[in-house]
Amino acid sequence: QLRLVESGGGLVQPGGSLRLSCAASGFTLDYYAIGWFRQAPEKEREGVSCISTSGRVTTYATSVKGRFTISRDNAENTVYLEMNSLKPEDTAVYYCAKAHPGYGCTFSPAGYASWGQGTQVTVSS
Numbered sequence: 001q002l003r004l005v006e007s008g009g010g011l012v013q014p015g016g017s018l019r020l021s022c023a024a025s026g027f028t029l030d031y032y033a034i035g036w037f038r039q040a041p042e043k044e045r046e047g048v049s050c051i052s053t054s055g056r057v058t059t060y061a062t063s064v065k066g067r068f069t070i071s072r073d074n075a076e077n078t079v080y081l082e083m084n085s086l087k088p089e090d091t092a093v094y095y096c097a098k099a100h101p102g103y104g105c106t107f108s109p110a111g112y113a114s115w116g117q118g119t120q121v122t123v124s125s
Helices: none
Strands: 003-007 010-012 017-027 034-039 048-051 056-059 068-073 077-084 092-099 112-115 120-121
Touching: 003 092, 017 034, 017 120, 034 077, 048 068, 048 077, 056 068, 056 077, 077 092
Parallel strands: 010 120
Antiparallel strands: 003 017, 017 077, 034 048, 034 092, 048 056, 068 077, 092 112, 092 120
């Protein structure tokens, strides 16, 4: 069964750090671009970051550039999102998603075929 499972969310103070993981089962991550999205209450889902199949191309939303780092470990079948200098406005449920076969990185949710269940990130003092 194809699954994406996010983990690593939690409560952190402003300025703190978290590392989210997106573990795949039932398929090999190597062949797909993987994106991270987030959705805050009463807001639309927005793209945060994306990584190409090779890992050589990464994309970031302007709001997180310089603070977040996406990476992938194909041997572990896992994609990571390292989040530093967290701000209260980063509070949201974070989702990872597998792009459609042959698709590259995009921040359009329509470009993704499978989604994880999400992990809550709360940045608050």
